[in-house]
Amino acid sequence: MRTLNAALPTHAGGPVRVEGWVHRRRTFADRTFLVLRDRSGLSQTVVTDGAARRQIAALPEETVVRVEGTATANSRAPGGVEVTAPVITALSPPAAPSPLELWRPELDASLPTLLDHGALSWRHPAQNAVWQVAAASLRGFRRTLDAAGFTEIATPKVTATATESGAGVFAVDWFGRPAFLAQSPQFSKQALVGVFERVYETGPVFRAEPHDTVRHLAQYTSLDVELGFIDDHRDVLAVLREVLAGMVGAVGELTGTSPAGLDLPVVPEEVPVVHFSEALRLVGASPDEPDLAPEHERALSRWAVQEHGSEFLAVEGYPSAKRPFYTHPQPGDPRWTNSFDLLFRGLELVTGGQRLHEHAAYVRALTERGMDPEDYRGYLDTFSHGMPPHGGFALGLERWVARLTGLDNIRRSTLFPRDLHRLTP
Amino acid sequence: MRTLNAALPTHAGGPVRVEGWVHRRRTFADRTFLVLRDRSGLSQTVVTDGAARRQIAALPEETVVRVEGTATANSRAPGGVEVTAPVITALSPPAAPSPLELWRPELDASLPTLLDHGALSWRHPAQNAVWQVAAASLRGFRRTLDAAGFTEIATPKVTATATESGAGVFAVDWFGRPAFLAQSPQFSKQALVGVFERVYETGPVFRAEPHDTVRHLAQYTSLDVELGFIDDHRDVLAVLREVLAGMVGAVGELTGTSPAGLDLPVVPEEVPVVHFSEALRLVGASPDEPDLAPEHERALSRWAVQEHGSEFLAVEGYPSAKRPFYTHPQPGDPRWTNSFDLLFRGLELVTGGQRLHEHAAYVRALTERGMDPEDYRGYLDTFSHGMPPHGGFALGLERWVARLTGLDNIRRSTLFPRDLHRLTP
Numbered sequence: 001m002r003t004l005n006a007a008l009p010t011h012a013g014g015p016v017r018v019e020g021w022v023h024r025r026r027t028f029a030d031r032t033f034l035v036l037r038d039r040s041g042l043s044q045t046v047v048t049d050g051a052a053r054r055q056i057a058a059l060p061e062e063t064v065v066r067v068e069g070t071a072t073a074n075s076r077a078p079g080g081v082e083v084t085a086p087v088i089t090a091l092s093p094p095a096a097p098s099p100l101e102l103w104r105p106e107l108d109a110s111l112p113t114l115l116d117h118g119a120l121s122w123r124h125p126a127q128n129a130v131w132q133v134a135a136a137s138l139r140g141f142r143r144t145l146d147a148a149g150f151t152e153i154a155t156p157k158v159t160a161t162a163t164e165s166g167a168g169v170f171a172v173d174w175f176g177r178p179a180f181l182a183q184s185p186q187f188s189k190q191a192l193v194g195v196f197e198r199v200y201e202t203g204p205v206f207r208a209e210p211h212d213t214v215r216h217l218a219q220y221t222s223l224d225v226e227l228g229f230i231d232d233h234r235d236v237l238a239v240l241r242e243v244l245a246g247m248v249g250a251v252g253e254l255t256g257t258s259p260a261g262l263d264l265p266v267v268p269e270e271v272p273v274v275h276f277s278e279a280l281r282l283v284g285a286s287p288d289e290p291d292l293a294p295e296h297e298r299a300l301s302r303w304a305v306q307e308h309g310s311e312f313l314a315v316e317g318y319p320s321a322k323r324p325f326y327t328h329p330q331p332g333d334p335r336w337t338n339s340f341d342l343l344f345r346g347l348e349l350v351t352g353g354q355r356l357h358e359h360a361a362y363v364r365a366l367t368e369r370g371m372d373p374e375d376y377r378g379y380l381d382t383f384s385h386g387m388p389p390h391g392g393f394a395l396g397l398e399r400w401v402a403r404l405t406g407l408d409n410i411r412r413s414t415l416f417p418r419d420l421h422r423l424t425p
Numbered sequence: 426m427r428t429l430n431a432a433l434p435t436h437a438g439g440p441v442r443v444e445g446w447v448h449r450r451r452t453f454a455d456r457t458f459l460v461l462r463d464r465s466g467l468s469q470t471v472v473t474d475g476a477a478r479r480q481i482a483a484l485p486e487e488t489v490v491r492v493e494g495t496a497t498a499n500s501r502a503p504g505g506v507e508v509t510a511p512v513i514t515a516l517s518p519p520a521a522p523s524p525l526e527l528w529r530p531e532l533d534a535s536l537p538t539l540l541d542h543g544a545l546s547w548r549h550p551a552q553n554a555v556w557q558v559a560a561a562s563l564r565g566f567r568r569t570l571d572a573a574g575f576t577e578i579a580t581p582k583v584t585a586t587a588t589e590s591g592a593g594v595f596a597v598d599w600f601g602r603p604a605f606l607a608q609s610p611q612f613s614k615q616a617l618v619g620v621f622e623r624v625y626e627t628g629p630v631f632r633a634e635p636h637d638t639v640r641h642l643a644q645y646t647s648l649d650v651e652l653g654f655i656d657d658h659r660d661v662l663a664v665l666r667e668v669l670a671g672m673v674g675a676v677g678e679l680t681g682t683s684p685a686g687l688d689l690p691v692v693p694e695e696v697p698v699v700h701f702s703e704a705l706r707l708v709g710a711s712p713d714e715p716d717l718a719p720e721h722e723r724a725l726s727r728w729a730v731q732e733h734g735s736e737f738l739a740v741e742g743y744p745s746a747k748r749p750f751y752t753h754p755q756p757g758d759p760r761w762t763n764s765f766d767l768l769f770r771g772l773e774l775v776t777g778g779q780r781l782h783e784h785a786a787y788v789r790a791l792t793e794r795g796m797d798p799e800d801y802r803g804y805l806d807t808f809s810h811g812m813p814p815h816g817g818f819a820l821g822l823e824r825w826v827a828r829l830t831g832l833d834n835i836r837r838s839t840l841f842p843r844d845l846h847r848l849t850p
Binding site (some may be wrong): 002004014019022038062063064091092093095096098118119120121123130134135138139142149151152153154155156157158159160170171172173174175179182191192194195196197198203204206210215218219221227229268280282320354357358359360378379381382384385387388389397415416418420423424425 | 427444446447463464485487489491508516517518520521523543545548553557558559563564567571574576578579580581582583584585595597598599600602604606613616617619620621622623628629631633635643644646654657687745778782783784785803804806809810811812813814822824840841845848849850
């Protein structure tokens with residue numbers, strides 16, 4: 001029966017079998033320390049027997065081994081227990097020299113090297129811990145929504161028409177017919193509000209971004225929510241608030257190594273909201289600006305911390321011209337919309353809002369933008385058959401994790417990123 | 426404050442507000458019954474006021490409405506409570522005539538019609554209930570694996586090389602470079618066993634199946650599991666058993682409408698296992714047969730019920746020639762493999778097994794099949810750096826749900842299916 005490294009203290013004094021990767025060997029005159037890594041953390045084995053020491057000398061770092069021995073209390077060992085009198089069995093052939101020194105406390109390789117060797121770099125405990133934040137976030141996201149009566153959905157990732165616009169889509173050869181990778185589950189999730197009222201999906205979305213930036217990927221994991229029977233976008237924001245609290249809560253429950261930069265925010269009972277026009281005024285921008293510049297987003301985040309003690313700030317009312325055609329206008333003033341961006345630590349993290357729900361409103365919105373409603377017929381049909389007022393949001397998992405752990409590039413929080421240049425590993 | 430239909434009995438005697446779709450109107454001489462559908466089920470509103478009755482006459486089925494009235498006990502009403510003295514507000518424009526009669530107890534439209542109008546057909550309570558089985562299965566899958574120390578992963582869906590073989594892949598134009606939609610997360614999930622030991626993913630996979638069958642889709646949801654530090658494929662099967670029990674358990678927890686054909690199996694403490702060679706003998710096939718024919722699978726399932734009282738049967742040892750190159754051979758007899766198919770009610774539901782974990786074994790296996798190891802260099806590199814003995818399995822969500830609910834076509838358990846002919850809705 002295998003014992004995980006983290007459970008060794010509960011076996012002190014008894015026989016144990018640990019299995020994992022040779023993380024590091026430290027050789028002294030009379031003994032060799034074998035540091036073993038498994039999914040729960042590190043352990044230390046003391047090897048004094050000559051034959052066993054020679055055996056270890058031939059098992060380089062990253063070789064997979066089984067160690068059977070005695071768990072022995074030693075206050076200087078990690079966790080207060082080390083393995084003594086070991087019998088070692090290699091479970092893999094001796095590992096080839098690693099291009100990364102995974103045993104160092106910090107991985108100091110360049111980003112391209114880390115990404116080229118993703119299958120190795122993620123083995124580093126600090127990297128591994130970053131992904132645990134992602135996995136916990138997914139857990140918290142679903143747990144919150146399951147408890148609130150949402151239904152998980154699975155939508156098509158290949159579509160006959162581009163979701164949002166003709167730009168930025170990947171073309172697929174679909175049995176000889178032209179098709180596209182879905183930029184979002186937007187159309188499907190709206191249609192399914194007509195079925196389940198409240199839906200969510202966690203899945204890949206695809207953006208043929210020709211820009212090589214630290215915050216864009218060509219594939220990322222979108223956490224999508226859509227719900228019906230709302231009054232307006234504020235109801236959507238209230239669900240987003242619950243979801244964020246659930247995600248932060250799940251990350252907070254993680255045991256084991258924390259990523260170096262992890263800094264969990266407090267999710268306020270109510271996320272402060274500022275109107276787009278007021279946001280422009282606050283940052284000293286012209287009232288005619290159609291969008292917030294990155295420096296504006298940073299300034300607004302600072303303002304929210306000072307004014308509201310909140311690292312989250314919702315900016316509502318974005319100008320219609322900058323929002324997709326399905327965005328619901330602000331009642332009484334159609335220059336603005338019932339939509340919002342959620343800023344977190346100086347960056348846009350979530351986009352959401354209320355959608356149009358009347359067929360005639362869609363036809364009008366598309367026509368006003370010079371788009372042909374006929375191109376969206378299948379999507380629009382749904383709105384002829386009774387759709388409740390509804391809205392939703394989408395949150396990029398990898399961007400969230402990068403912000404939460406202070407990473408400077410979204411590629412560092414993505415298992416095997418895909419971008420303009422990268423199709424492997 | 427909105428009350429869901431299912432919660433009406435707890436409000437008997439008091440004021441209520443229900444919201445949902447006009448499921449059906451029944452007009453009598455002195456009253457109109459309005460059957461309202463929401464995500465929790467149906468409710469009945471009695472309308473006697475003349476103006477309100479005229480109002481309803483102009484709100485066809487599928488219009489979204491709000492009904493404010495009094496919850497009144499009536500033993501003949503569904504749930505023992507109906508809404509009386511209603512004030513009705515339309516929340517959507519009057520619905521256009523529906524191509525499907527959603528108020529009928531059974532949807533009797535043809536399959537193409539159901540699929541063409543997926544956004545409507547899924548509104549039918551019986552259809553909705555089918556998807557609830559899928560959503561619960563996902564929940565049970567993740568819950569089981571989260572509790573067993575697995576880490577959820579998110580892997581690339583676009584790759585530079587085909588995963589399993591050159592056939593059956595969709596080509597993608599990746600910024601002008603040739604690429605492919607992933608047929609499975611196989612390579613990535615194996616690499617991540619080297620990181621997290623135990624991983625799972627629930628996500629879309631893509632198969633350019635030129636066959637138009639009732640059990641194949643071009644996109645389906647694959648529930649993928651992979652784990653390290655196993656002895657052989659039997660350890661994988663043991664995890665699969667836990668996962669199936671968790672999925673059946675979660676489906677069993679569903680409240681509300683059950684799909685008509687839902688018939689939950691008992692998951693035995695241990696899934697019976699028969700070797701491929703013995704399976705051929707049992708069904709009277711030639712010992713040289715390289716695979717099981719559909720009628721063999723059905724006969725074996727019947728045998729498992731009779732012999733072991735189990736609706737699940739694992740057939741292990743499939744011939745190497747019929748398994749992918751990464752399959753681990755059966756120790757002592759390389760004609761066979763350490764792999765299995767899980768049969769459920771006469772059909773293959775899961776494929777799994779132990780994988781090769783030594784770099785040299787991969788090079789040998791590829792070379793023997795006339796494949797060039799150089800084409801798989803990135804993938805193979807991982808196995809030079811210490812990989813534990815490992816294995817895993819993949820289960821198609823939609824196929825599972827179809828079997829569980831007795832559906833004759835996998836398209837009936839898929840929200841918006843994609844196949845040879847179908848790219849919309």
